[in-house]
Amino acid sequence: MTSLSPSDPIDGAPGAIEGANGGIQPGRYYGRGIPYLPINGYPGKLIAVEGTDGVGRSTQIQLLREWLEVKGYGVIETGWTRSPLMQPTIELAKSSNTLNKLTFVLLYATDFADRLEKEVIPALKAGFVVLSDRYIFTALARAGVRGVDRAWLRSVYGFAIAPHLVFYLNVDVKTLIRRVLEARGMDFWESGMDLKTGDDIYESFRSYQSKLLKEYASMADEFHFRKVDARRSVDRIQDELRKQVEAFLEPAEKLAEPALVR
Ligand SMILES: Nc1ncnc2c1ncn2[C@@H]1O[C@H](COP(=O)(O)OP(=O)(O)OP(=O)(O)O)[C@@H](O)[C@H]1O
Numbered sequence: 441m442t443s444l445s446p447s448d449p450i451d452g453a454p455g456a457i458e459g460a461n462g463g464i465q466p467g468r469y470y471g472r473g474i475p476y477l478p479i480n481g482y483p484g485k486l487i488a489v490e491g492t493d494g495v496g497r498s499t500q501i502q503l504l505r506e507w508l509e510v511k512g513y514g515v516i517e518t519g520w521t522r523s524p525l526m527q528p529t530i531e532l533a534k535s536s537n538t539l540n541k542l543t544f545v546l547l548y549a550t551d552f553a554d555r556l557e558k559e560v561i562p563a564l565k566a567g568f569v570v571l572s573d574r575y576i577f578t579a580l581a582r583a584g585v586r587g588v589d590r591a592w593l594r595s596v597y598g599f600a601i602a603p604h605l606v607f608y609l610n611v612d613v614k615t616l617i618r619r620v621l622e623a624r625g626m627d628f629w630e631s632g633m634d635l636k637t638g639d640d641i642y643e644s645f646r647s648y649q650s651k652l653l654k655e656y657a658s659m660a661d662e663f664h665f666r667k668v669d670a671r672r673s674v675d676r677i678q679d680e681l682r683k684q685v686e687a688f689l690e691p692a693e694k695l696a697e698p699a700l701v702r
């Protein structure tokens with residue numbers, strides 16, 4: 441695998457960003473980055489929670505946020521397609537159903553860029569914990585299923601920052617189907633109906649989500665996902681997330697504890 445330093449060029453070199461996270465320190469750009477926004481040495485921490493549609497990301501992020509705030513951390517949350525600039529456009533694009541793959545990829549990338557520059561980077565600079573509901577891995581997984589060139593897509597997202605922690609809420613498709621049906625039903629996009637593999641939304645959901653889960657699994661090692669078994673209860677998942685976040689944010693205090701007890 442090639443490892444890149446943030447200043448290495450990635451343009452025009454298909455595959456060059458492959459494995460980028462292996463050599464990229466958390467908190468640094470994966471690729472060329474945003475040229476006018478150097479980010480080295482910012483005190484904030486970026487924590488991404490990834491996982492497929494309806495797996496329980498938002499539930500866990502809300503609980504993490506409350507817990508971190510009680511502990512005294514400044515926290516901001518950012519989420520896929522939530523940029524005020526791009527959200528209406530993406531909604532329009534989804535409802536009109538006339539978009540090609542390239543335009544869709546670029547709309548999502550613009551949403552991501554807008555939030556990165558306006559929300560994430562300022563928060564990292566100010567020392568906040570940034571909780572990201574989905575990250576570029578969502579784009580990579582969805583585009584992978586739709587046959588978009590992986591090397592190209594990775595170079596598009598070369599301006600993204602490698603998170604300090606990526607939690608991947610891992611689930612099997614059977615459990616996911618049960619959870620989604622109990623919660624709210626299946627929608628057009630999360631069933632991959634745009635791929636026109638058939639008219640049966642249930643079958644389409646099962647097949648599309650299985651493919652997405654494979655895409656996520658294929659990225660797990662490369663991007664240092666911390667896999668969390670999301671088939672368990674909300675509380676058990678949250679316990680595990682809190683333990684891992686605490687060990688990451690407060691390692692020195694943890695080490696100091698035995699000395700205090702003595
Ligand atoms: N561990 C769990 N066990 C059972 N149900 C869960 C669990 N986690 C979340 N849920 C339920 O599943 C539904 C989806 O949860 P949530 O909205 O957190 O998922 P999400 O991943 O953010 O979904 P979306 O992709 O729509 O943003 C909710 O009704 C929630 O209460």
Ligand SMILES: [Mg+2]
Pocket residue numbers: 497498499573
């Ligand atoms: Mg959600």
